[in-house]
Amino acid sequence: GAVVSQHPSRVICKSGTSVKIECRSLDFQATTMFWYRQFPKQSLMLMATSNEGSKATYEQGVEKDKFLINHASLTLSTLTVTSAHPEDSSFYICSAKIEYGYTFGSGTRLTVV
Amino acid sequence: KQEVTQIPAALSVPEGENLVLNCSFTDSAIYNLQWFRQDPGKGLTSLLLIQSSQREQTSGRLNASLDKSSGRSTLYIAASQPGDSATYLCAVRNNQGGKLIFGQGTELSVKP
Numbered sequence: 001g002a003v004v005s006q007h008p009s010r011v012i013c014k015s016g017t018s019v020k021i022e023c024r025s026l027d028f029q030a031t032t033m034f035w036y037r038q039f040p041k042q043s044l045m046l047m048a049t050s051n052e053g054s055k056a057t058y059e060q061g062v063e064k065d066k067f068l069i070n071h072a073s074l075t076l077s078t079l080t081v082t083s084a085h086p087e088d089s090s091f092y093i094c095s096a097k098i099e100y101g102y103t104f105g106s107g108t109r110l111t112v113v
Numbered sequence: 114k115q116e117v118t119q120i121p122a123a124l125s126v127p128e129g130e131n132l133v134l135n136c137s138f139t140d141s142a143i144y145n146l147q148w149f150r151q152d153p154g155k156g157l158t159s160l161l162l163i164q165s166s167q168r169e170q171t172s173g174r175l176n177a178s179l180d181k182s183s184g185r186s187t188l189y190i191a192a193s194q195p196g197d198s199a200t201y202l203c204a205v206r207n208n209q210g211g212k213l214i215f216g217q218g219t220e221l222s223v224k225p
Contacts, residue, residue: 006156034212043202043215044157093156095213101147102213104157 002028002098006105013084013112021079021108023094030096033077035069038091038107050077084112115140115207119216126193127224134188134219136203141181144209148177148188149202151218157202161188193223 003026013019023033031052036044050056050071058064066088068080081088089112094105116139126132136146145164149157161170161177163186169178176189186203200220204213 041220043217044213046212049212091154095157101145101159101162103159104149106156107154109154 002096002103004030004094004096004103004105006094006108008108009106010109011111013110015085015112016083018080018082019084019110021081021092021094021110023077023079023096023105025075025096028096028098029074030077031074032097033071034095034097034102035067035077035079036093036095038093040091044093047079081110084110086112088112115143115205115214117203117205117214117216119201119203119219121219122217123220123222125222125224128193128195130193130223131189131191132193132221134190134201134203134221136186136188136216138184138186138205138214140207141184142207143181144206144211146177146179146186146203146205147213148175148186149204151200151202153200160201190221193221195223195225197221198223 005024007022033050035047037047038044047062048056048058050069052071052074056069071077093107095102118137120135147162148160151157163170163179174191179186200218202218204215
């Protein structure tokens with residue numbers, strides 16, 4: 001139980017375009033979703049926390065206008081990387097809070113060329 | 114500010130060995146601590162979660178201990194197998210509604 005499905009797993013986009021990443025909770029309602037970024041050989045860095053029906057809370061240093069987060073329903077949260085640049089290339093992972101811990105999506109490898 | 118450190122950063126062992134991964138945190142007032150496994154290019158799989166009132170948790174060949182007063186946790190893997198090769202991350206939560214704070218991870222390689 002408590003599965004989060006994340007899509008796409010890999011995406012390559014051109015510099016200046018936008019990319020949307022989706023995370024769906026399949027068998028539970030995710031009132032809170034977390035979005036992380038992970039650089040190679042490094043740990044996860046929390047970017048933002050989203051609660052269903054309200055605006056996301058961004059961590060210090062994360063550009064709100066660049067990383068748009070929408071959590072319009074209890075089963076779907078999306079992260080849109082707007083006007084992507086090569087430095088946005090990274091591994092993005094979503095996570096949902098569950099009763100006694102957290103469950104994670106499988107991640108999205110974004111490459112901006 | 115809570116900081117989580119994992120030692121070693123990388124570890125290579127022959128198959129069959131028992132091994133210990135270490136995690137330390139600077140603020141002992143944690144809510145819980147969780148160990149995760151991450152395979153290359155994949156998301157995280159939860160291995161064990163220890164509440165602040167607990168001292169250890171076991172699942173199969175894995176045993177995680179928690180010593181809040183010293184700010185330490187260990188993940189013990191018995192009879193390691195090549196399939197155990199992955200990056201192991203520990204993360205702490207400071208309060209019930211708080212976010213997870215991750216260590217840098219230990220990259221484990223088990224050689225056949």
